[in-house]
Amino acid sequence: METRCHEIAELVANLRKTKAGFDADLQSGGLDRAKIIQQDLENKIAAFYEQLLPVEFRELIKNEGEALDKFFGKHVSIPSLPESITLEKFKYWESIGFELHYLPAEEMKSEKDFPGWNKKPSPWFYEKIRAKSIAEDSAMLRGGWILIDGRPKPEYQSGDQAYVDDSLAETLTKLRKSGNLLGYKIAASRFDISWDELRDGEVKAAFAELLHTVPEDIQLPRAIEWNFIGNVHHPEWGDTNSWEWFQDEFIAGGGGLYGGRLGNGGLSNVGVYASFVRDSGIGFRLLVRFAK
Secondary structure (H helix, E strand, O other): OHHHHHHHHHHHHHHHHHHHHHHHHHHHOOHHHHHHHHHHHHHHHHHHHHHHOOHHHHHHHHHHHHHHHHHHOOOOOOOOOOOOOOHHHHHHHHHOOEEEEEEEEEEOOOOOOOOOOOOOOOHHHHHHHHOOOOOOOOOEEEEEEEEEEOOOOOOOOOOOOOOOOOOOHHHHHHHHHOOOOOOOOOOOOOOOOOOOHHHOHHHHHHHHHHHOOOHHHEEOOOHHHHHHHHHHOOHHHHOOOOEEEEEEEEOOOOEEEEEOOHHHOHHHOEEEEEOOOOOOOEEOOOEEEOOO
């Protein structure tokens, strides 16, 4: 701790020295040199703020940058984390299998050819956007930090399958015992839950309590987000013969989007299913979208 304080003190002293030189050049009319010092000062301030971040956050931002640069084949600037994300929350989320990831604002059109986009959503997905059966911005990454469950999707086993070390199990059991979730084979299972039930206020409140957030920020990943994160971080999500619900609503027919089944295309698989149906082969994962 003493060493860390000493490093910060040195950085502050360096900033003050640079600022003094900047002020002196401004007063003496040395505008060209002042502009050079201004750029140096801005770089040092950015470096100073970076040093104030916990090492875990610096490592996270570094890793996200490297992964996104590789996917897009170009540099992607990673912003700082929202103020609501504390180191304590980060460690807690990590302990229950949830991960922080940054989604850049980018329209993921089918004709784009990013180096890391090995499995694009199926043509059906883009056809439904053009037909306005799903939202026009369904292929748009909206930008910002998100929290998402990083677990693998289990292989289908007639409804007996389960997500590994499922941190939602206790919450799901309580929701079923209270009658908020109905019609199930296994009380702790993420399967046999409808798209409609996952949007219920009391269900979202229970998930929010577990994730130390607010119900308004709880949702499912949109199909394009699930596909993007799968390509960048979790290609194994498409390696099993089960599905997951997505956040997207099928406007044309009152259903919800789902997908991810290996036999139907894995990460590319997107389809629609009746929103009230509970299916032993459709699970889900949660996503938290932080306010900007």
